[in-house]
Amino acid sequence: MPKRCCVPGCKGNYEAELRSTPYRSVFRFPKNEELKSKWLASIPRKNWSPSKDSVVCDAHFQQAEIVRTETYVLQDGSANTES
Numbered sequence: 001m002p003k004r005c006c007v008p009g010c011k012g013n014y015e016a017e018l019r020s021t022p023y024r025s026v027f028r029f030p031k032n033e034e035l036k037s038k039w040l041a042s043i044p045r046k047n048w049s050p051s052k053d054s055v056v057c058d059a060h061f062q063q064a065e066i067v068r069t070e071t072y073v074l075q076d077g078s079a080n081t082e083s
């Protein structure tokens with residue numbers, strides 16, 4: 001089951017569970033602290049910090065801001081990430 005968006009008031013993936021809308025893509029918070037603080041600044045939630053399972057849905061991003069990455073796992077177990 002897809003994760004629900006953590007932005008207050010956002011219905012991303014709530015309605016989808018009722019099969020009325022398609023699922024949205026969701027994004028985990030970045031590991032980069034600077035980027036993460038930018039995300040937090042645009043989410044109006046007080047006294048809150050994201051857990052490792054918190055996600056934001058694609059409704060809150062411009063398409064141009066989304067960098068999709070694909071990870072290829074090689075046969076020796078190492079991973080190659082390309083953007």
Ligand SMILES: [Zn+2]
Nearest residue numbers: 005010012057
């Ligand atoms: Zn959302």
